[in-house]
Amino acid sequence: MARVVVDVMPKPEILDPQGQAVANALPRLGFEGITAVRQGKHFELEVADDVDDATLAKIAETFLANPVIEDWTVRRVEA
Amino acid sequence: MARVVVDVMPKPEILDPQGQAVANALPRLGFEGITAVRQGKHFELEVADDVDDATLAKIAETFLANPVIEDWTVRRVEA
Numbered sequence: 782m783a784r785v786v787v788d789v790m791p792k793p794e795i796l797d798p799q800g801q802a803v804a805n806a807l808p809r810l811g812f813e814g815i816t817a818v819r820q821g822k823h824f825e826l827e828v829a830d831d832v833d834d835a836t837l838a839k840i841a842e843t844f845l846a847n848p849v850i851e852d853w854t855v856r857r858v859e860a
Numbered sequence: 861m862a863r864v865v866v867d868v869m870p871k872p873e874i875l876d877p878q879g880q881a882v883a884n885a886l887p888r889l890g891f892e893g894i895t896a897v898r899q900g901k902h903f904e905l906e907v908a909d910d911v912d913d914a915t916l917a918k919i920a921e922t923f924l925a926n927p928v929i930e931d932w933t934v935r936r937v938e939a
Contacts, residue, residue, distance in 0.1 A: 788902045790902065800903070803903070803924070812915065812918075814907060814908035814910060814915075815906070815907055815908075815919070816861070816906045816908065818905050818906075820901060820902070820903050821901070821902040821903075821904070822899060823867045823868070823900040823902035824882070824898070824899055824900075825869065825898045826894055826896065826897050827894070827896035827897075828893060828895070829892075829893035829894075831893060836891065836893075839891075840891055840894070844885065844886070845882070
């Protein structure tokens with residue numbers, strides 16, 4: 782059994798109002814020095830050992846991300 | 861300027877209907893071997909070099925996560 786992490790982020794050219802709201806709020810709340818915030822999604826999957834990287838990429842691209850507006854990365858982590 | 865990643869996940873005892881919906885859908889769609897999916901949030905911050913880890917932890921705990929129902933991790937990544 783392997784642990785797989787998929788991170789999904791809005792593409793750089795896509796506006797990110799949630800992230801911008803956080804970035805704009807922090808100085809008002811007394812936290813200086815945070816110049817940009819982008820918000821995306823983080824998935825943790827428990828995967829059988831015989832699931833290969835191509836299958837994981839297909840799952841990420843098809844079901845976890847919207848490839849029109851989002852980039853995604855897949856990485857295996859130690860269980 | 862440093863790049864900081866904050867991952868926010870529902871605590872293990874908290875139900876995660878979004879993750880469960882994905883986990884339930886995958887076998888129907890022909891993808892076997894994914895036994896669990898949890899969905900959380902992924903933040904990428906651009907941070908000035910003088911912002912210390914304690915400040916980042918405070919930001920994560922106070923503004924990015926709800927510590928009643930969510931766990932969070934902060935890590936610095938190469939720019």
